[in-house]
Amino acid sequence: MVDYGVVQGWQNTVNCSGQKQYICGYCNALVRANRCFMQRRQQRYSSETEFAYLFICPGCDCPTFWNDCPEWQYPVRRPGQDVPNLPEDIMALYNEARSCLTVNAHTASVMVSRKLLMNVAVAHGAKEGKSFAEYVQFFVDENLITSNNRGWVDQLREKGNGANHRTAPSSAEDARSLIDFCNMLLRTIYEFAKQHPPATT
Template sequence: MRLFGSWDNTRTTSGISYHCGFCGTNAAPSAYYYCVSKSSTSSKTTARIYICPNCNKPTYKSESEQIPGFKFGHEVKHLPNDEVRELYKEARKCTSIGAFTSSVLACRKLLMNVAVSQGAEEGKSFVEYINFLESRGYIPPGGRTWVDEIRKHGNQATHEIEMKTKEQAEGIIVFTEMLLKFIFEFPASVTSTSSS
C-alpha cells in the first residue's frame, strides 16, 4: 500500500512505548515525527517515526506494522563460535520481519552446528547430531522434548508446504534459547563465578 502524505515536525508524546528492534529495550520516546495523510475533507496521522531514547535509532510504526520489528528471544552469552552465534541471531531476526518459517529452519540448522561445536563430526545425519548431543549430556533432563519440537517443526518447514506461524516460531526460539543457555551460558557462568 502506498502511503500518501507529508512528514511533519515532531509532536510530544507520553504513555507510548514499544520494543526497539535495534537495541531490544522497551523504549518510551518523548517525541515523534508524524505523517499526515490529507484528503479534500480531512487529514489523519497515518504513521509515526519514534527515536529510541536508548540507542537513538528510528522506528517506523503504523497501525499494522513496526519496522524494524522486535527480535523475539534473548541474547545468550558465551556462544562458542560465529556459526552458532550468527545462526541464533538470524533465527531471532527472522521473527522481527515475520519470516517465521525461516526462523524455525535456522533453529533446526543450529542444532547441527551446536553438535559440531561440541565435537561431533561434520557430514552426519540430523538424527546422529541429536543422538550425539543426548549421549554427551548436552540435552538436560526432560529437554529431549524441546529438541524433538525443534526437530519436528524444522522437518515440517523443510518438507511440507504449510508455513510456520508466529506462535510456533516463538516457541521454537524459546526451546532453542534454553538449550543454548544449558550448553553454553550456564556452565561458563559457573566457571567465571568459581574463579572469582
C-alpha cells in the same frame, strides 16, 4: 547484538514527551521516545483521523515507524533473548533465525535454527555429515538437554526435518517454539557453563 551504529543529527523532530512506550527493534530496549516525526492523516474510507510516527530511540538514536490504526511497528523486536558468551558463528545463526521472524519468514527461521543446532552439536564433538535427528539425539546423549525438556525432542526432530521435506510452510508457532528451544540450549551450554565452570580436583 548487532551494532547498527548511531545516527546523528535528526532535524525538525517534535517533542512527543515519551508518549509511546515500545521495544526498540535495533537495541531491544524498552523505551519511551522523546523525539519523533508525526504525520496526521484522514482515513480513506471514513472521517476518522489517524496518526503515524517515526520515533527516535533515546538509547541507540535509531528510528522506529509506528502506525496507530491499526497498530503496527517496524522494525519489530526480534523474538527470543540475547545470549552472552556465544561464539561469533553461533551468534550470527541465532540472530538470523530471530530476524527471520520479524518479517514473518517462519520456514526460513526454522531451517536456520536447524542449522544452528547442527553447528552447536559439531562444535561440541558430534561428527559432521549426520542427520538432524542424530544431532538432536547427540544433545540427549551428552546430557546437554535436561530431563524436563526431553519430551520436546521428538517434536524438534519432526519440525526440523519437515522444514526441508514438506511442501507446507512452517507456522509462526513452530518457528517461535524452536527459537525458545535454541535459547534454552544456548544458555545451558554457553551462559550457564561460563558462570558455573565444573569444579577442579
